[in-house]
Amino acid sequence: xxxxxxxxxxxxxxxxxxxxxxxxxxxxxxxDVSMISDFFGSFIDPKTLASHRELFDxxxxxxxxxxxxxxxxxxxxxxxxxxxxxxxxxxxxxxxxAVILEVWNKKHWLLGVRQVSTSRGIDYLCIDPLNARQCFxxxxxxxxxxxxxxxxx
Amino acid sequence: xxxxxxxxxxxxxxxxxxxxxxxxxxYPGVVGSLETWESGRGxxxxxxxxxxxxxxxxxxxxxxxxxxxxxxxxxxxxxxxQTSAVDxxxxxxxxxxxxxx
Numbered sequence: 001x002x003x004x005x006x007x008x009x010x011x012x013x014x015x016x017x018x019x020x021x022x023x024x025x026x027x028x029x030x031x032d033v034s035m036i037s038d039f040f041g042s043f044i045d046p047k048t049l050a051s052h053r054e055l056f057d058x059x060x061x062x063x064x065x066x067x068x069x070x071x072x073x074x075x076x077x078x079x080x081x082x083x084x085x086x087x088x089x090x091x092x093x094x095x096x097x098a099v100i101l102e103v104w105n106k107k108h109w110l111l112g113v114r115q116v117s118t119s120r121g122i123d124y125l126c127i128d129p130l131n132a133r134q135c136f137x138x139x140x141x142x143x144x145x146x147x148x149x150x151x152x153x
Numbered sequence: 154x155x156x157x158x159x160x161x162x163x164x165x166x167x168x169x170x171x172x173x174x175x176x177x178x179x180y181p182g183v184v185g186s187l188e189t190w191e192s193g194r195g196x197x198x199x200x201x202x203x204x205x206x207x208x209x210x211x212x213x214x215x216x217x218x219x220x221x222x223x224x225x226x227x228x229x230x231x232x233x234x235q236t237s238a239v240d241x242x243x244x245x246x247x248x249x250x251x252x253x254x
Contacts, residue, residue, distance in 0.1 A: 104194075104195065104196065108194075116172070116179070117171075118170040118171055118172060119169065119170050119171040120170065123170070125179075125182045128185060128189060130189070130192075130194065131185070131188060131189070131192070133181070133184075133185035133188060133189075134181045134182040134185040135182055135185040135186040135188075135189050135195075136170070136172075136182050136183075136186050139166075139170050139186055139198065140185075140186040140189050140190065140195040140196075141189075141194075141195045141196055142195070142196030143196075
């Protein structure tokens with residue numbers, strides 16, 4: 001699976017849907033979904049994904065339920081509010097499932113890779129779409145405030 | 154700009170969170186986490202960066218973090234990825250929300 005950055009010059013300045021915001025500024029979720037699409041073998045890059053107006057509201061926020069119109073290899077299953085380690089762990093089971101984690105007091109989304117144990121308890125190794133690098137979700141951002149779950153169709 | 158991340162910081166981070174660096178699998182995540190902090194994002198772990206034994210080691214990283222945060226807020230009012238992070242929560246049907254960051 002490709003590690004993608006929302007700041008990649010190929011799409012950094014592309015506007016998200018009909019909104020005024022750009023992939024570089026607010027495209028973490030769509031960049032995560034783009035990586036998931038590669039993971040499930042139906043890759044759509046962030047530039048193309050951002051052009052799907054039906055996938056975003058006027059502020060550039062992804063409308064989960066509309067992903068089904070674009071992707072057929074996988075589907076959005078569930079949006080969890082708050083940290084639910086059991087559900088996250090259940091979705092960290094490639095190649096059938098994937099999960100993205102909401103972190104940093106709801107300010108950012110990471111693509112989950114695997115669960116790890118740390119001195120602070122459970123944490124998650126993730127791919128950060130801000131720099132296309134791995135990081136530990138809670139050690140780096142302080143908390144997990146939610147998650148979105150996907151599965152292969 | 155040159156990175157201020159050092160091997161001592163990598164070891165200090167791994168030791169603090171009890172992450173094993175011996176087989177190499179955790180190393181990229183540790184470095185990536187420090188890079189995130191260096192770029193002014195995320196939440197610095199106070200016990201780590203201000204601990205008696207680690208404060209000096211992490212001082213350059215804390216300075217870089219604060220400088221990057223300041224530069225980002227000066228540039229456009231918010232650092233990349235931090236703006237308008239309102240989630241389209243639907244209180245009646247959780248799974249139909251929307252999201253952005």
